[in-house]
Every structure is written in C-alpha cells, then in structure tokens.
Amino acid sequence: MSTELDPLTGGATVSPAPGAAATVAEQTKADAPPPRPKHRLYRVLFRGPLALRGRGLVIAIPYLWLLLFFLTPFAIVLKISFAEFMVGVPPYTPLVEWVDDTYLKITLAFSGYKYLLEDSMYVNAYLGSLRIAATATVLCLLLGYPMAYGIARSSPSTRNVLLLLVVLPFWTSFLIRVYAWIGILKNNGLLNNALMGLGIINEPIEMLNTEFAIYIGIVYSYLPFMILPLYTTLEKLDGSLLEAAMDLGCRPWKAFLKVTLPLSMPGIVAGCMLVFIPSVGEFVIPDLLGGASTLMIGKVMWNEFFQNRDWPTASAVAIAMLILLVLPIVGFQRYQLVQEEKAREGSK
Amino acid sequence: MSQFARNLQDQVARAEKGGSIPTDTPRSIIQIQNVTRKFGDFVAVNDVSLTIYEGELFSLLGGSGCGKTTLLRMLAGFETPSSGRILIDGQDMTHIPPFERPVNMMFQSYALFPHMTVEQNVAFGLKQDGMPSAEVKKRVAEMLDIVELSALGKRKPHQLSGGQRQRVALVRALAKRPKVLLLDEPLGALDKKLRERTQLELVNIQESLGVTFVVVTHDQEEAMTMSCRVAIMNQGRILQVDTPHAMYEYPNTRFVAEFFGxxxxxxxxxxxxxxxxxxxxxxxxxxxxxxxxxxxxxxxxxxxxxxxxxxxxxxxxxxxxxxxxxxxxxxxxxxxxxxxxxxxxxxxxxxxxxxxxxxxxxxxxxxxxxxxxxxxxxxxxxxxxxxx
The missing domain is CATH 2.40.50.140 (Nucleic acid-binding proteins)
Structure with a gap:
C-alpha cells in the first residue's frame, strides 16, 4: 500500500491494495469529508504529468530557496554588471529599453569588466586576496590539524569539553570579536603593553593596520571551520590502522604520514575550502584590522558600491570574484569524480 | 591434525618434561616470564609464565576479558608489561617498540589500509624495510598466490568480501616472514561454514611456511581444530597449557573441564x-x-x-x-x-x-x-x- 501526503489538505490519501489494505482504504473514505472541487493550479502542480508529489515536493523546497535567495540576486547583480554608470535612480543605465515604441534595444556594456582589467588596482586586489586567503588557510591547517588530532585522540568526556571550547567563540558576534582584536593589537593595546611591561620591547610595535593583523583576524575567526571537519575525519579513523602500520615497521611519525594524513585528506580539503572561500571575499577583517596598503577585493567592492556609487563596476567585481571562487570548487568536484571513477574501475 | 603437528607435540611434551633428546628438541621462540599487566586497579594479566616453541600453532583460549588479547598485545609491543619479561628468540623484547620486533600481527578487524590496494597493503611492511622494489613485487605476487588472490591485487579493501579481506590481512602480516605471527581472533568475523574451511587453510599455510602462530580465540572448537597446544586463561591467569587431547581428557580444574567441551x-x-x-x-x-x-x-x-x-x-x-x-x-x-x-x-x-x-x-x-x-x-x- 502506498501512502502519499496530499499537500493541500494535509491528509493522507491511501491507494487501496489487495487484501487487508482494502478495508483500511474503505474506512478512510468513509471518515473523510466529501472531496472539495480542486483548483486548476492544484491540478497542474499536483496531478498530471508535471505533478509535484512526495519526493518531488521535498526536493523542490531547497531548489525554490536557492532560486529565490541565490539565483535571483545573482541575476540582478549580473544584469547591473553589464550596465553603465549614470547619475540617477537607479544609478546605472537600463539594459533593455524600447526605442520609438518599435525597437527592443539591448545594451550590454562591458565597461565595468574592461575597467577591472585596465586598472591594475583590481588585479592586485584579487591577487592580494588570493595570497592572503591562501596563506591564512595554510596557517589554519598547521594550527588546526594538531588541535583536531588532539581532540580526536582525547577521552570521550574531555573531547566534548574541548569541542565546546572550539565553538564557544561563536556565542559572541563575529564583529565584536574582530573589534576586540583592535584593543589587543593597537599601539597602546594589551599585547604591546604586556611586552613593554615585561621589558622585551622598548617601544610599541606597529601591529594594527598591517597584514599581520589581517592574518591574526582571519586565522582566529576561521580556525573552528578548519578544526571541525578535520576532527570528524580524524575521529572516525580506526586506531588499529596505526597499530598495523607500526606493526609492519613504521615509526610513529611515518605511520602518521602514511596512514593518518592520507586518510584525513577529505577533512583537510573540506576545512581548507571552508576557510579559503570566505577569506577571499572577507571585508570586515581587512577593514577593521588592515591598513590602507593592504588591498583585498571585498574592501574594494565595498568602496566601489558605497563610496564611488559605481554599481556596474562593483557588480563586475562581484561577478569576477564569484567566478574566481567557483572555478576551484568545480575543479575540486571534477577531481573527486575522477577519483571515484578510478575506484570503480579498480573493482572491475 | 597433521603428522607434522603430532611430531611437534611429542617433542614439545618431552621438552616440557625436561627430557633431553638433543637432536630434535624444539627451540623455544617466545618466553613469557612472570608477566603482569595492570590497568589501574584491574589486573588484566596476572603473573603469566609461558614458553612457546618454534613452529607451533599455539592458541590462547578464554572468555572475553580473560586477558588473552592483552597478552597478545604485549607480545606485539602495543602494551608494556607492568612487571615480568618477554623474550622473543632469546632476546629481551619487554620494552622494544612494535616496529622493531620480529613479530607481526593479524588484527581482529584486519586493519587493512583502506586507501591502498591489496598489493600496496601486502607490500607496505616490505617497503618499510627498504626492500628493493623488484623484490617487493616478487614477494607480493608470491604471497597473494598462497591465498589465491593474485587476480584481485588492484582492488581496494572495500571491494573485497569478508573472507578475501581476511586472507589479505593474513598475507600482509606474513609478507615480512616474521618469526612469530600473532593472530587476534583471525576467524571471528567469518560465517561458520567459511570459518571451518579457513581453519584448515590456516593450519596448512602455517605448516608450509614453518612460522610460529600464536592465535587468540574464544572458540574452543577452533582452538581444538587448529592448535598444537592450547593455553586456557581465566581472570588473567593461565589455568592449563596442554595439547587439545590432553586438555579434553585430563582437565586439571573444574573451569577447564567446563570450558573445553x-x-x-x-x-x-x-x-x-x-x-x-x-x-x-x-x-x-x-x-x-x-x-x-x-x-x-x-x-x-x-x-x-x-x-x-x-x-x-x-x-x-x-x-x-x-x-x-x-x-x-x-x-x-x-x-x-x-x-x-x-x-x-x-x-x-x-x-x-x-x-x-x-x-x-x-x-x-x-x-x-x-x-x-x-x-x-x-x-x-x-x-x-x-x-x-
């Protein structure tokens, strides 16, 4: 017997099956109120060849979400990126307009993109963002791996406490935590005062508004995103594999390189993605902690939108950044697919 | 039981009694001397002394928590005795780490490396020893041939059946030609029919290679089928060490009589x-x-x-x-x-x-x-x- 949820009435429609199920169906029929005439839209959506039922309905919800909150804004930004700046409301030229009530005129302006390539500032900002994000990701990995390893190897009771400590900073707003770093890093801040108080330095070291401060900010903020996926892969790792490696002649360090590291690769990749991607477009950290000399694309975009009010150029920056971030993800998924196929071929 | 095992049993019996026939006295390969292992207040292995001879298939038999696995792990080097000594081939191995011991272990879970193929798994230990790759290749082929898995060398462990995995684990541990092979419940994960067939296969491989096997098992039938000698353990102590026949016909304690058959x-x-x-x-x-x-x-x-x-x-x-x-x-x-x-x-x-x-x-x-x-x-x- 198959039971389907009727999405409008919320009740279950029971299709009768031979045997005992038939009586159940009859009962349901007897108890149910007389059927209401169904609306035409209902028939299109839930009956007929394009019917949205059961599984289809469940899948449709996330797609609808993505359509509304991701694809639509993306289309708007994409549209603006092909317009030209002009003074007015909105501050850009229309893409599609009627001329003389006869012609449909579509104007695709590439000036925004051209500008990106011509002005070296944008290219530099992209490269700077990639460099800073990549370096910060490596730093997060170097810091996060031993931490995740330690947590995964600790006893179950301390493990939960340690995991709680990792996610504890999330209870405070991200913005406030980055602000707090200003207090620590500034010239007469906590760190400089402590170092001077201990007699290690005589005059404050310029830390705030440097690239160093940006690294501190990014590594601090995104470290949990590295630790958590690493922890989940390391925690699943079978301890007897390490014992087997040692039994077959590996010293502990080599056993780690040969067994633990390759088996934690999915966690490393996931953690790096989770740190790298948001770091590239990071705006708050370079704005609050970084100096004028450090160019990151998120900040450039913000300036373009809110200071220059050049929406088309800002949109072009956004689209370019999106492409820059989507390409590595697509590449990674390709790699995964190839790996899976390799594994499948091995089984033949 | 084969003639080989029967002869060995006789020799061991003579050696245990202290009789000396110099020509065919079996050589002791493992000597466990008054070994105790404590975990906090819990005594897992309690003052165990045992001699295992070269070429034997020796079983440690007991219920769960009797200390048999802890004893085996001390032989492998994964646990250190709280007191006592372990000699392997005459050398004191009590504090030698696992990667420097002339023994290998077959794990209960098989512990095959999931990211490596069958061949890479078998070659793993050989490569650690710095064996030239041509020789590694030859040895791997040889080992896979023993268990008739030559055709599956390129597969990953998850693409094998339970019985195939068990055999890969066996030859991976045997590839380095250890002096002693330690087997932790080697047949525990197989179904009954396959287990019975594999028991005899294991004995054949053991006899043809002449490697000493120390098998941990909770299954008295398995111990009876495979072993030259059996040690029955309970609560960290060894109650009796004997041939399966003597164990069955002449149990020395009530526990042994009731546990063994x-x-x-x-x-x-x-x-x-x-x-x-x-x-x-x-x-x-x-x-x-x-x-x-x-x-x-x-x-x-x-x-x-x-x-x-x-x-x-x-x-x-x-x-x-x-x-x-x-x-x-x-x-x-x-x-x-x-x-x-x-x-x-x-x-x-x-x-x-x-x-x-x-x-x-x-x-x-x-x-x-x-x-x-x-x-x-x-x-x-x-x-x-x-x-x-």
Missing part, C-alpha cells in the same frame, strides 16, 4: 582415597563414583568428578554392576545434532545429565525415546577428578 560435573565427598582408586560419594547420584586412579585429595573433603557426555552409556537394561558408577533417570529431552544426539536424562535426584550417542545407523528407530526410564553408567577410567 561440555561435561557433567558432580560435586561430592571423597570417602575413600587409595593409591590406585578413589571413591566419591555424590548426593545427586544413587550410587558412589568409583575412579580408577588416585588423586591428591583429602579424605572427607569436597571433590569434583567430571564425566564427558559421550563417555556415559545409556540403556534400558540394568548394567552388570549396579553397586557403583550408575544411576537411574527419565529421558527428559533429546537434542538431535545430525552426527550425534544429546539426551538429557533427569535423575531421580532431579539432576539433569547430558549423554551423547552416535547416530551410526541412518534408518534405525531410536531405541530410547522421551519419558523412557533408563540407566546411565560409565567406566571407572572415564571419570576425571578435578580441583575447583
């Missing part, structure tokens, strides 16, 4: 204690038990008499001598097991005794059936008196 255990009072026989008076039996060998007991003390089910005779007729070693009862249940049947006879005292009879004839109507009144009897030589 099934047994009818009678508790009684030692009423007569002579050099060539003893008599035990058991309230559950209508006649006293007469045993045709002396024991080191105390007259008037408690004694335990163990009689195996297949050594009890079952008959509707009264036995010739009804003064001793017999009792009457009613057949309460019959368990048909194919090759044999187990009769549960309820004695007049209420005690239930197990009796095994061979089903030697196919079409024969069972002579004795439910609710029949029967006599059970046994030979004086078939009773073993054990300590508690």
């Amino acid at each position: 099934s047994v009818n255990m009678f508790e009684g009072i030692l009423v007569e204690d002579e050099a060539d026989h003893v008599v035990i008076d058991c309230p559950e039996l209508s006649r006293p038990i007469y045993v045709s060998h002396g024991v080191s007991g105390r007259e008037g003390g408690t004694a335990y008499a163990a009689i195996r089910p297949e050594k009890v005779a079952l008959s509707k007729e009264e036995p010739a001598d009804t003064s001793r070693n017999c009792s009457t009862g009613v057949v309460q249940d019959i368990v048909y097991l194919g090759g044999e049947s187990t009769y549960l006879v309820k004695l007049d005292s209420g005690r239930v005794v197990r009796v095994s009879l061979q089903n030697a004839y196919r079409a024969a109507e069972p002579e004795i059936t439910w609710d029949d009144r029967v006599w059970i009897s046994w030979q004086p030589s078939n009773v073993v008196v054990v300590s508690s």
Whole structure:
C-alpha cells in the first residue's frame, strides 16, 4: 500500500491494495469529508504529468530557496554588471529599453569588466586576496590539524569539553570579536603593553593596520571551520590502522604520514575550502584590522558600491570574484569524480 | 591434525618434561616470564609464565576479558608489561617498540589500509624495510598466490568480501616472514561454514611456511581444530597449557573441564582415597563414583568428578554392576545434532545429565525415546577428578 501526503489538505490519501489494505482504504473514505472541487493550479502542480508529489515536493523546497535567495540576486547583480554608470535612480543605465515604441534595444556594456582589467588596482586586489586567503588557510591547517588530532585522540568526556571550547567563540558576534582584536593589537593595546611591561620591547610595535593583523583576524575567526571537519575525519579513523602500520615497521611519525594524513585528506580539503572561500571575499577583517596598503577585493567592492556609487563596476567585481571562487570548487568536484571513477574501475 | 603437528607435540611434551633428546628438541621462540599487566586497579594479566616453541600453532583460549588479547598485545609491543619479561628468540623484547620486533600481527578487524590496494597493503611492511622494489613485487605476487588472490591485487579493501579481506590481512602480516605471527581472533568475523574451511587453510599455510602462530580465540572448537597446544586463561591467569587431547581428557580444574567441551560435573565427598582408586560419594547420584586412579585429595573433603557426555552409556537394561558408577533417570529431552544426539536424562535426584550417542545407523528407530526410564553408567577410567 502506498501512502502519499496530499499537500493541500494535509491528509493522507491511501491507494487501496489487495487484501487487508482494502478495508483500511474503505474506512478512510468513509471518515473523510466529501472531496472539495480542486483548483486548476492544484491540478497542474499536483496531478498530471508535471505533478509535484512526495519526493518531488521535498526536493523542490531547497531548489525554490536557492532560486529565490541565490539565483535571483545573482541575476540582478549580473544584469547591473553589464550596465553603465549614470547619475540617477537607479544609478546605472537600463539594459533593455524600447526605442520609438518599435525597437527592443539591448545594451550590454562591458565597461565595468574592461575597467577591472585596465586598472591594475583590481588585479592586485584579487591577487592580494588570493595570497592572503591562501596563506591564512595554510596557517589554519598547521594550527588546526594538531588541535583536531588532539581532540580526536582525547577521552570521550574531555573531547566534548574541548569541542565546546572550539565553538564557544561563536556565542559572541563575529564583529565584536574582530573589534576586540583592535584593543589587543593597537599601539597602546594589551599585547604591546604586556611586552613593554615585561621589558622585551622598548617601544610599541606597529601591529594594527598591517597584514599581520589581517592574518591574526582571519586565522582566529576561521580556525573552528578548519578544526571541525578535520576532527570528524580524524575521529572516525580506526586506531588499529596505526597499530598495523607500526606493526609492519613504521615509526610513529611515518605511520602518521602514511596512514593518518592520507586518510584525513577529505577533512583537510573540506576545512581548507571552508576557510579559503570566505577569506577571499572577507571585508570586515581587512577593514577593521588592515591598513590602507593592504588591498583585498571585498574592501574594494565595498568602496566601489558605497563610496564611488559605481554599481556596474562593483557588480563586475562581484561577478569576477564569484567566478574566481567557483572555478576551484568545480575543479575540486571534477577531481573527486575522477577519483571515484578510478575506484570503480579498480573493482572491475 | 597433521603428522607434522603430532611430531611437534611429542617433542614439545618431552621438552616440557625436561627430557633431553638433543637432536630434535624444539627451540623455544617466545618466553613469557612472570608477566603482569595492570590497568589501574584491574589486573588484566596476572603473573603469566609461558614458553612457546618454534613452529607451533599455539592458541590462547578464554572468555572475553580473560586477558588473552592483552597478552597478545604485549607480545606485539602495543602494551608494556607492568612487571615480568618477554623474550622473543632469546632476546629481551619487554620494552622494544612494535616496529622493531620480529613479530607481526593479524588484527581482529584486519586493519587493512583502506586507501591502498591489496598489493600496496601486502607490500607496505616490505617497503618499510627498504626492500628493493623488484623484490617487493616478487614477494607480493608470491604471497597473494598462497591465498589465491593474485587476480584481485588492484582492488581496494572495500571491494573485497569478508573472507578475501581476511586472507589479505593474513598475507600482509606474513609478507615480512616474521618469526612469530600473532593472530587476534583471525576467524571471528567469518560465517561458520567459511570459518571451518579457513581453519584448515590456516593450519596448512602455517605448516608450509614453518612460522610460529600464536592465535587468540574464544572458540574452543577452533582452538581444538587448529592448535598444537592450547593455553586456557581465566581472570588473567593461565589455568592449563596442554595439547587439545590432553586438555579434553585430563582437565586439571573444574573451569577447564567446563570450558573445553561440555561435561557433567558432580560435586561430592571423597570417602575413600587409595593409591590406585578413589571413591566419591555424590548426593545427586544413587550410587558412589568409583575412579580408577588416585588423586591428591583429602579424605572427607569436597571433590569434583567430571564425566564427558559421550563417555556415559545409556540403556534400558540394568548394567552388570549396579553397586557403583550408575544411576537411574527419565529421558527428559533429546537434542538431535545430525552426527550425534544429546539426551538429557533427569535423575531421580532431579539432576539433569547430558549423554551423547552416535547416530551410526541412518534408518534405525531410536531405541530410547522421551519419558523412557533408563540407566546411565560409565567406566571407572572415564571419570576425571578435578580441583575447583
């Protein structure tokens, strides 16, 4: 017997099956109120060849979400990126307009993109963002791996406490935590005062508004995103594999390189993605902690939108950044697919 | 059991007794000397001493938590004894790390590296030793040939069946030609039919390679089928070390008798204690038990008499001598097991005794059936008196 949820009435429609199920169906029929005439839209959506039922309905919800909150804004930004700046409301030229009530005129302006390539500032900002994000990701990995390893190897009771400590900073707003770093890093801040108080330095070291401060900010903020996926892969790792490696002649360090590291690769990749991607477009950290000399694309975009009010150029920056971030993800998924196929071929 | 194993058993028996026939005395490969391992207050292994000889298939048998796996892990180097010494091939290995020991282990979970192919798994230990790659290749092919897995060398472990994985784990551990192979429940994850076949395969491989095997198992049938000698452990101690035959026929304690095969255990009072026989008076039996060998007991003390089910005779007729070693009862249940049947006879005292009879004839109507009144009897030589 198959039971389907009727999405409008919320009740279950029971299709009768031979045997005992038939009586159940009859009962349901007897108890149910007389059927209401169904609306035409209902028939299109839930009956007929394009019917949205059961599984289809469940899948449709996330797609609808993505359509509304991701694809639509993306289309708007994409549209603006092909317009030209002009003074007015909105501050850009229309893409599609009627001329003389006869012609449909579509104007695709590439000036925004051209500008990106011509002005070296944008290219530099992209490269700077990639460099800073990549370096910060490596730093997060170097810091996060031993931490995740330690947590995964600790006893179950301390493990939960340690995991709680990792996610504890999330209870405070991200913005406030980055602000707090200003207090620590500034010239007469906590760190400089402590170092001077201990007699290690005589005059404050310029830390705030440097690239160093940006690294501190990014590594601090995104470290949990590295630790958590690493922890989940390391925690699943079978301890007897390490014992087997040692039994077959590996010293502990080599056993780690040969067994633990390759088996934690999915966690490393996931953690790096989770740190790298948001770091590239990071705006708050370079704005609050970084100096004028450090160019990151998120900040450039913000300036373009809110200071220059050049929406088309800002949109072009956004689209370019999106492409820059989507390409590595697509590449990674390709790699995964190839790996899976390799594994499948091995089984033949 | 093969002739090879039988000869080795004889040699070991001579060596254990201290007899010296210089030409074929087996060489001891593992010596465990007064080893104790504590985890906090819990004593997992309690003052164990044991000698294992070269070429033996030795089983450590016991229930869960008896300390057999801890003992094996101490041999592998994953645990360090709290006190005592472990010698492997004459060298003190008590504090040597696992990667420097001349032993290899086959893990209960097999512990195959999931990111490597079968070949890479088998080659792993060889590469650690810095063996030239041409030689590694040859050895891997050789090892996979032994277990007939040559065709599956490029597969990953998750693409193999349980039995295939078990065999890969075996040859991976054997590839380095260790002096001793430690096997932790090697057949535990296989189904019954496959397990029985693999037991003999394992023995064949062991004998053809001449490697000493130390097997941890909880399955007494498995230990009986495969081993030259068996050690039975309970609560961290070794109770008895013997050949399967001696273990079954001459258990030295009540625990061993009951753990190794099934047994009818009678508790009684030692009423007569002579050099060539003893008599035990058991309230559950209508006649006293007469045993045709002396024991080191105390007259008037408690004694335990163990009689195996297949050594009890079952008959509707009264036995010739009804003064001793017999009792009457009613057949309460019959368990048909194919090759044999187990009769549960309820004695007049209420005690239930197990009796095994061979089903030697196919079409024969069972002579004795439910609710029949029967006599059970046994030979004086078939009773073993054990300590508690």
